[in-house]
Amino acid sequence: MRQIVKVAWDSLNKHGEELCGDWVKVTTTPDTLIVVLSDGLGSGVKANILATLTAEIAASMLERGSNVDEVIETLAATLPECQVRHLAYATFAVLQVFDGSEAYLVEYDTPPLILIRDNQVVELPVTERVIAGRTICESRFALKDGDYMVMISDGYIHAGVGGLYRLGWGWKNIALAARRWVATRGDAYQLTRALSKTCLKLYNGSPGDDATVVGMWVRQACAATVLTGPPSDPKLDSLAVSRLISAKGIKVICGGTTAQMAARELGQKLVVKWRAPGQRSGSSSPSKIPPIACLEGVDLVTEGVLSLSSAAERLRTTETIHDLPPAQDAGTRLARILLKADEIHFIVGDAINPQQLADVVRGKPMRQIYLEEIMEQLKRRNKLISVEHL
Known part of the structure; x- marks a missing residue:
């Protein structure tokens, strides 16, 4: 039986907004999994449209065989930087998994992916390079049966600011929470729900930013x-x-x-x-x-x-x-x-x-x-x- 990656995700809308400014796109074929998490600039309708366009363009191009350079060049031409704030209209993380075991990760101005193996947070080998004026982080790594991965948008990093966490939940604390939960050996859906509930609690039920988590679990296919x-x-x-x-x-x-x-x-x-x-x-x-x-x-x-x-x-x-x-x-x-x-x-x-x-x-x-x-x-x-x- 082949090895696969199970994926689940959950988004919290910024308080007062009907639409989430984050977007997740997942596509699967018998040989490849593509997961894209995009975070649109700002919140509400505009952010939702920008994040959706980014995720859909990236996923569809990769699915058709384009490489990451072509994807980023297309995104740069389609969604240029904001001339006022000099920020990209949408940030993103793209994970491709081939045959359930070989992973290729590209991150642009987004929190790093969390990989947990044997109940330990694994530091991924990361290299930087510039494509169409955008500095991206790349990583290639092998996946093993029982691995867990977590993608998050910035809304998770900032959860709890001024409250339980003076400067926000932060990547290290999120990774620690995920590692502790992984000890229960639950599935991707349960991991996602657990982190989402904690994030909402840290925001006292009123998220100050769009917050999205993607939980992934590597296991043998059923x-x-x-x-x-x-x-x-x-x-x-x-x-x-x-x-x-x-x-x-x-x-x-x-x-x-x-x-x-x-x-x-x-x-x-x-x-x-x-x-x-x-x-x-x-x-x-x-x-x-x-x-x-x-x-x-x-x-x-x-x-x-x-x-x-x-x-x-x-x-x-x-x-x-x-x-x-x-x-x-x-x-x-x-x-x-x-x-x-x-x-x-x-x-x-x-x-x-x-x-x-x-x-x-x-x-x-x-x-x-x-x-x-x-x-x-x-x-x-x-x-x-x-x-x-x-």
Whole structure:
């Protein structure tokens, strides 16, 4: 299994502003991760526009194969220095990670990235050079499983000025707070939320500046494979099941007919659990979603359309795995697996079920409608999705 970097971020708006003057852009491909944090000059609408333009231009150019020199030259030409304050209209930090292990960092007038390894803050090798009149700091370093990284905007450095910290929270204290938290071995989302809550507290609930944190955690990728629907040709049943069983990571079957097909091909018995784990016998509020089933070698077996619909609803109304309720119904369990996984492969059988209603407007089977929505929700979260039709 390959190594990846999980990313989460959170922004605090300057008190009284509806828009944040910081912007984060994250793009992923199977081989490369790009993270850009930009801080626009000032606050409010203008700062938001400047930061957004900077981050979007940098990320899109790098994604198309441009080098950092070309990016900075473009930004310098597009967003020149403020003639009054002689400051760049937006500062930024750009992190590129190749194959989950080789990192390239570029920082322009922004707080340095914090790298924590083996519960110690690591000092990065930094070199300076000038591009289009801008002095940037560059660093190249290898990432290891279990590393944590933190990017922050200036709003974090200044948090607590005149209060708990006379001169502000400061980089060293932020790094110390991050190092102490890392000992809990939580994920990137939890790290980000912890630092964001502390920052807001230091500002007494009223941030004096836009403040953004990006938390990153290096770990082994989690894969999942979902088989749903029998193949259009029954001769492909064995192939579909073998693809699922031989796949790495978590294995899921969605669909009663699909589950029966898998049980037949595997020569196993399909056992239905008539109530969700943890649901009390005789409960007055049984789930409207059909029960899950058990099949050896498969982590989750659910009914098809209703379970997919429920999972799509969960993904629509929650952002991370931490937002899901503790329920153990089929839809919630499926959503939990999909949010946990980084790489998800869908094996979609194209057999037509005459009893399944089609979407009146789009003319597609409802199963396909829900699958498409689920995939879009997962792509929005930068997960790598692949689909195989049989």
